[in-house]
Amino acid sequence: MLASHQTETVGRTRWGRFGILFGLSAAAVLGLLTLMSNGALAASFSVSGQQFKVSADRLEATGFVQYGTVDARTEPGGDPSSQQPEPVAVSAMKTAKLTNLCQSVVTDLGDFGSVTLKIKAGTGRDPVTATNMVVDMSALDGNASFRGMEIGRDAATLDKGPVNDPAEIAQRRQGFFSQQADTVVITDLKQVAWATTAGEFNLTGLSLRLRWGKDECF
Template identity: 75%
Template sequence: MTATDPVPGEGYTRWRRLAALLGLSAAATAVLLAMVANGAVAAGFTVSGQQFKVSADELVATGFIQYGTVDARVEPGGDNQIPEPVAVSAMKTATLKNLCQSVVTDLGDFGSVSLKIRAGTGGDPATARDMVVDMSQLDGNANFTNIEIGRDASTLDKGPTNDPGEQAQRRQGMFSQQADTVTITDLKQVAWATAAGQFNLRHLSLRLHWGRDECF
């Protein structure tokens, strides 16, 4: 730690270090992939073969949980489902300031088209209830309150309770963490899927552009 780094306080940690603790081990991932491929574990979410990027100046969430699972991914134009390891973040409530979401579609000889959505600007943040995000990457600065790291995923009790399918993904014996609240600034996330019981996008703007026009 350098002289310019903040001194970690109670409930505070660097997100990159925490992500390293959260990541599934290679052995555990291989076992999960094999079980999904053989039908022993039902993948929780059938996702497209395209990831999307999400950024926000600030995310504030309550009832936060995080654990590893496997989605079923389908490539564009394909039929086979491919197991995709993901980190799931679920939260009871969330507010996001200056939210941006982008996805780029490759059209071959015609080039690329970008879809970009913005919301939560002008002092009115986007809000969500019972939000679940399946991601492959997350960067930012995080501050947690009353965090528990290394909890058995099947015993999580601070996250959403409205989705039996999501709850079924919390596998017994698997690594997880939970906290009463989390604040993440300078959020940058690469995700496969997002679901929410309610998602309010204030000051919504949706635009299509030729070429690559991403949130980060």
């Protein structure tokens, strides 16, 4: 796929693995993990050992950038001083709108079984809105349409994403593969993530429920 300006790129996105999504070689990822384990590279974000699932009928975003980095992961009940490196795919966007948003996380309670926390929002006329949203993920499926797409850019030179989030900008590793677009629309979005941050996050029609057993978004 060739980078282009003011053009539209349409296709089905199926990004199940970090290396496939970003074109990073196994050696590059291994190098990051080695540097982090030796204390030469600080993890950009400390995350829990539980991933969560997010789905939406439609995501519309402006100022979209995407690249790879490494988070520090702590297992539930584990020692925070013994964090493990977790390679992640980062998607950051200046503004985002999500229609029919669902977020779920399942917690294993051992002999008591499991419990699911599920959040729904933006199911009515007004969508969920966010500014400077950053998602650290491990998988994404959907149908994506990009405008003003640039693929293969040095991550340290990205200029279309959020500009007032120093923590996010610091994650952009020099010389690493990245891509960016003026706008992106993803329909039938299904995402597995480690973390989400946002400068502002407006959940219209918020519904939060706890249920015994597994009741995930997908």
